[in-house]
Amino acid sequence: MIERKLNPKQQALADYCIELGNAEEAALKAGYSKAYARGKAYTLLANVGIKVYIDNRLEEIKSERVADQQEIMEYLTAIMRGETTSIDVVFLVKYLINKIIKVVWLWVKKMVQIKLTLKLK
Known part of the structure; x- marks a missing residue:
């Protein structure tokens, strides 16, 4: 294909x-x-040249940066079996805990706002 x-x-x-x-x-x-x-904008994205470019770039990005299912399963298995003591795991856990805390905090904040709104009515 040209x-x-x-x-x-x-x-x-x-x-x-x-x-x-x-x-x-x-x-x-x-x-x-x-x-x-x-x-x-969506008409432009239907342009064959743009569509091919996007498909090619996504394939490059996928192959360069994204772990495939096999890599993920092997990594998680190694962690579960204690075969790796990667410091990255600690940072990942801390990151996930911080994200959970932020989500919970935003949810609590939203609930308080809803209660205050209901009381004002």
Whole structure:
């Protein structure tokens, strides 16, 4: 298949779309006007050249950075069996605990706001 050359704006749109996951925001960040981004962003993504570029980039990113299922299972198995004493595990656990605390805190805060709103009515 012949790969179509993208202009700089189209390439920026594709890269931002991968990064942001939102076609309209990606189009705005790539330099398209607000009106054009709102109405045509998804049409641009249907462009064969842009679509092929995004698919290729996602495949590169997947192969470079993302662990596949086998790697994940092997790593988790090694942790469970005590075969690794990686310091990364400690940081991961701390990170996850902090995330849980933040989520719980936001939930409690929201519940208090709801109670205050109900009392004011």
